[in-house]
Amino acid sequence: xxxxxxxxxxxxxxxxxxxxxxxxxxxxxxxxxxxxxxxxxxxxxxxxxxxxxxxxxxxxxxxxxxxxxxxxxxxxxxxxxxxxxxxxxxxxxxxxxxxxxxxxxxxxxxxxxxxxxxxxxxxxxxxxxxxxxxxxxxxxxxxxxxxxxxxxxxxxxxxxxxxxxxxxxxxxxxxxxxxxxxxxxxxxxxxxxxxxxxxxxxxxxxxxxxxxxxxxxxxxxxxxxxxxxxxxxxxxxxxxxxxxxxxxxxxxxxxxxxxxxxxxxxxxxxxxxxxxxxxxxxxxxxxxxxxxxxxxxxxxxxxxxxxxxxxxxxxxxxxxxxxxxxxxxxxxxxxxxxxxxxxxxxxxxxxxxxxxxxxxxxxxxxxxxxxxxxxxxxxxxxxxxxxxxxxxxxxxxxxxxxxxxxxxxxxxxxxxxxxxxxx
Numbered sequence: 001x002x003x004x005x006x007x008x009x010x011x012x013x014x015x016x017x018x019x020x021x022x023x024x025x026x027x028x029x030x031x032x033x034x035x036x037x038x039x040x041x042x043x044x045x046x047x048x049x050x051x052x053x054x055x056x057x058x059x060x061x062x063x064x065x066x067x068x069x070x071x072x073x074x075x076x077x078x079x080x081x082x083x084x085x086x087x088x089x090x091x092x093x094x095x096x097x098x099x100x101x102x103x104x105x106x107x108x109x110x111x112x113x114x115x116x117x118x119x120x121x122x123x124x125x126x127x128x129x130x131x132x133x134x135x136x137x138x139x140x141x142x143x144x145x146x147x148x149x150x151x152x153x154x155x156x157x158x159x160x161x162x163x164x165x166x167x168x169x170x171x172x173x174x175x176x177x178x179x180x181x182x183x184x185x186x187x188x189x190x191x192x193x194x195x196x197x198x199x200x201x202x203x204x205x206x207x208x209x210x211x212x213x214x215x216x217x218x219x220x221x222x223x224x225x226x227x228x229x230x231x232x233x234x235x236x237x238x239x240x241x242x243x244x245x246x247x248x249x250x251x252x253x254x255x256x257x258x259x260x261x262x263x264x265x266x267x268x269x270x271x272x273x274x275x276x277x278x279x280x281x282x283x284x285x286x287x288x289x290x291x292x293x294x295x296x297x298x299x300x301x302x303x304x305x306x307x308x309x310x311x312x313x314x315x316x317x318x319x320x321x322x323x324x325x326x327x328x329x330x331x332x333x334x335x336x337x338x339x340x341x342x343x344x345x346x347x348x349x350x351x352x353x354x355x356x357x358x359x360x361x362x363x364x365x366x367x368x369x370x371x372x373x374x375x376x377x378x379x380x381x382x383x384x385x386x387x388x389x390x391x392x393x394x395x396x397x398x399x400x401x402x403x404x405x406x407x408x409x410x411x412x413x414x415x416x417x418x419x420x421x422x423x
Contacts, residue, residue, distance in 0.1 A: 046129045046131070046282030046283070046284060047282055047283035047284060047298075048282065048283045048298060048336045048344075049280050049281070049282055049283075050128060050281045050282060050283050050296070050336065050338030050339060050340055050342060050344070051123065051125065051280070051281040051338055051340040051342060051368070051370065052278060052279065052280040052281070053067060053068075053100075053278060053279045053280075053370075054098065054278050055094055055098055055099055055100040055276060055277070055278065056094075056098050057094040057096070058094065058096055059093070059094060059095055059096030059097075060089055060093050060094070060096075061089075061093060061094050062089065062092070062093065062094070063092070063094060063100050063117065064369075064370065066122065066369060066370055066371050067119055067122055067123050067370045068117045068118070068119060068122070069117070069118055069119070069120060069121075069122060070085065070086075070087045070092075070115065070116065070117060070118075071085050071116040071117075071118060071253075072084075072085050072086060072087060073085060076258075077255070077258075079255070079258040079259055079260065080257065080258045080259045081143075081255045081256060081257050081258040082111075082112045082141075082256045082257035082258070082263060082264075083104060083112040083113060083114040083254075083255055083256040083257070084111065084112070084113050084114075085113075085114055085115055085116045085253070086113050086114075086115060087115075088113070088115075090103065090105065090113075091103050091104075091105065091113055091114055091115040092115035092117060095275070098277060098278075099275040099276060099277055100117075100252070100275070100276040101273050101274070101275050101276075102114065102115045102117070102144075102252060102253065102254045102273065102274045102276070103115070103254075103271050103272070103273045104137065104142065104254045104255075104256050104270065104271060104272045104273075105270055105271045106264075106270040106271075112256040112257070112264075112270075114253065114254045114255065114256060115253065115254070116251065116252070116253035116255075117251070117252045117253065118149075118249055118250065118251045118252075119249045119250045119251075120149070120151075120153070120249045121249075122249075122370065123249065123250065123340060123370050124151040124247040124248060124249045124340075125247060125248060125249075125250075125281055125339050125340045126245075126246060126247045126248070126339050127215050127216055127217065127284070127296065127339040128215060128281045128282055128283060128284050128296070128338070128339040128340075129212055129213070129214050129215070129280075129281065129282040129283075129284045130148070130166060130212065130213050130215060130250075130279075130280075130281055131210060131211070131212035131213075131279070131280050131281075131282065132146050132166070132167075132210070132211055132212075132252075132276055132277075132278065132279045132280070133208050133209070133210045133211075133276070133277035133278055134146060134167065134208065134209065134210075134211060134274060134275065134276050134277070135205065135207060135208045135209070135274070135275040135277075136167075136169050136177075136204050136205050136209075136274055137171075137205060137254060137272035137273055137274050138171060138174055138203060138205035138272065139171045139264065139267070139268040139269055139272055140171050140172055140261075140262065140263075140264055140265050140267055140268045141171055141256055141257050141261050141262055141263045141264035141265065141268055142170075142171040142254065142255075142256060142261065142264070142268065142272050143168070143169070143170055143171070143254065143255040143256070143257075143258060143260065143261040144167075144168070144169055144253070144254045144255075144274045145165065145167065145168045145169075145251070145252070145253055145254075145255070146165075146166045146167045146211055146250075146251070146252055146276075146279075147163065147164060147165040147166055147167075147168070147250075147251050148163065148164040148165075148166070148248040148249060148250055148251065149161055149162070149163055149248060149249060149251065150162040150163070150243060150246060150247075150248055151246065151247035151248055151249055152246065158182075158187075159182045159183050159184055159186075159187035159188075160183070160184050160241075160243065161243070162181070162182070162183050162243035162244055162246075162248070163180075163181065163182040163183070163187075163191075164180075164181055164213060164215070164220060164244065164248060165178065165179060165180040165181070165182075165191075166179060166211050166212065166213050166222070167179065167211035167224075168180070169204060170260055170261035170262075171261055171268070172261065172262065174203035174204060174205060175197055175198040175201050175202060175203060175204065176195055176196065176197050176198070176204075177195070177196050177204055177211065177224060178193055178194070178195050178196075179193070179194050179195075179196070179213070179222035179229070179230050180192065180193040180194075181220060181232050181244065183237060183240065183241060183242070183243045183244070184240055184241050184243065185237070185238075185239075185240035185241070186237055186240055192232050192236055192237070193230075194222055194229055194230025194231075195229075195230075196222075196224045196227070196229040196230070208275070208277060209224060209225055210223075210224070210225050210226070211223075211224055212224075214284050215244070215284075216284065217245050218233055218234045218242070218245070219231060219232070219233045219234075220232050220233075220244060250279065252274070252276060252279075254272065254274050281338065281339060281340055283296055283297070283298065283336060283338065283339070294337050294338070294339075294341050294343075294376055294377055294378050295337060295378055295423060296336075296337050296338060296339050297336075297337055297423060298334060298335065298336045298337070299334065299335070299423060300327055300333050300334070300335070300423075301335050301343070301385075301421050301422070301423060302327070302421065302422045303324050303396050303402050303417075303418060303419075303420065303421055304396075304400075304402045304417040304418060304420055305420070305422050306402055307324040307325055307326060307327070307396075307402050307403075307404065307406070308324060308325060308326070308327040308328075308333045309322060309323075309324055309333065309335060309350075309408070309421075310322070310323050310324060310325045310332055310333050311332040311333075311345050311346055311365055312332075313332075314330070314331060314332040314346060315365075316346045316347065316348060316365065317365075318348070318364075318365070318366050318367055319353075319364050319365070319366065320364055320365040321362055321363070321364050321407050321408075322350065322363050322364060322365060322407070322408050323405055323406060323407050323408065324396055324402060324404075324405075324406050324408065325404045325405060326404055331345070331346060332345060332346065333345070335350070337376075337423065340370075340375075341374075341375035341376055341377060341388075342368060342374050342375065342376070343374075343376050343385075344368065345365070346365070348365045348366060348367055348368060349365070349366055349367070349368040349369075349374040350363060350365070350374065350376065351363065351364050351365065351366035351373050351374050352373040352374075352387050352389070352390060352410055353373075354373075355371060355372065355373040355389065356373075356390070356410070357389065357390035357391070357392070357410075358390075359392065359409075359410070359411050359412055360409050360410075360411065361390070361392075361409060361410050362407070362409055363394060363408045363409055363410060372387075372388065372389035373387070373389060375387065375388055375389065376388075376394070379393075379413070382413065382415045382419070382420065383419075383420040383421055383422065384413055384415070384419050384420065384421065385419075385421045386413060387410055390410050391413075392410035392411055392412055392413065393410065393411060393412070393413040393414075393419045394408055394409075394410065394419065394421065395408060395409050395410060395411035395418060395419050396408055396418040396419075397409050398418075399416065399418050400416065400417055400418055402417070402418055406418075
């Protein structure tokens with residue numbers, strides 16, 4: 001079973017939501033909140049889009065199955081929730097207008113159904129601005145959320161895996177949303193929480209809003225519509241472990257009932273829908289360091305510190321084979337290394353042809369699709385770029401000496417200079 005949605009604050013703690021204080025392992029943890037009438041600093045402008053889901057597609061179709069999986073079933077999910085999550089298109093589907101719609105329903109027998117979508121083992125990210133534009137549902141007992149769990153879950157149990165709640169709302173507070181982290185020693189009702197109140201006191205369900213975290217090594221900063229309202233750093237957790245410098249996966253869901261939101265009542269109207277316009281990860285200048293992660297940033301990628309990885313003639317057609325040539329500073333040699341493990345130029349991704357895993361498989365330019373064929377990691381000890389799916393390294397065909405026009409492929413990792421890449 002998945003962990004409790006966020007093992008959220010008991011109802012008795014909500015009254016203090018705008019100035020919440022939680023005691024964790026003897027350390028007072030004060031949740032930042034935007035006091036009505038105060039002005040929060042604007043969030044920094046994001047950089048390049050490193051990964052996105054735009055939810056374009058025909059009405060009634062499923063979101064991309066290479067990206068999204070489903071948690072299914074009921075049993076309360078550790079929070080006393082009432083819904084059963086399903087894979088049915090009646091609970092999650094594209095609407096044909098560029099939105100993913102998650103629908104909570106009351107069924108004819110009085111039970112509730114909804115959907116919980118997640119990217120576990122499909123798309124996992126480390127750092128960046130993680131952002132979604134969402135119109136949330138409304139009503140007593142309705143609990144929408146956009147959140148993340150550590151990629152090592154379930155092998156590492158909650159809360160050791162870590163949880164980052166980008167946006168949560170409980171229906172009895174239509175004008176407030178919450179951002180929280182949970183980890184060892186600061187989980188459940190002791191999660192480190194911030195609360196944002198709508199500047200005009202209106203319901204967040206009235207319109208789309210943009211919910212984001214700027215996530216960097218050692219810090220996470222929350223914003224709504226560009227207004228920063230909460231930050232958590234290593235110092236915030238005191239002597240407890242900081243578990244947020246690793247990959248996480250994404251979750252979107254609408255729960256019904258539970259200890260925090262309470263249950264639906266006679267005022268609650270069904271069905272209720274959460275509409276998601278997009279989910280995006282932007283470059284925010286973070287670097288992931290070693291340990292196999294891909295350092296983020298934009299610039300050239302040089303083989304043997306001599307020639308630049310290049311899209312021939314800046315041809316953006318799917319299937320264009322990649323080469324190395326003399327560095328010339330043009331856009332065909334400007335690569336963005338994403339926190340999701342992608343390497344992008346000219347709006348497309350460095351891709352292992354056909355998702356192949358054999359020595360000699362061509363590396364090409366292809367429309368970004370979130371598959372393992374487009375994920376790369378940096379092996380700091382050998383300066384290699386490795387495709388984890390195949391276990392093979394980006395390689396200049398034909399070995400040494402490297403020369404203008406050499407194509408690239410994946411090949412068993414050797415540590416040779418034609419597999420050494422510098423950013």
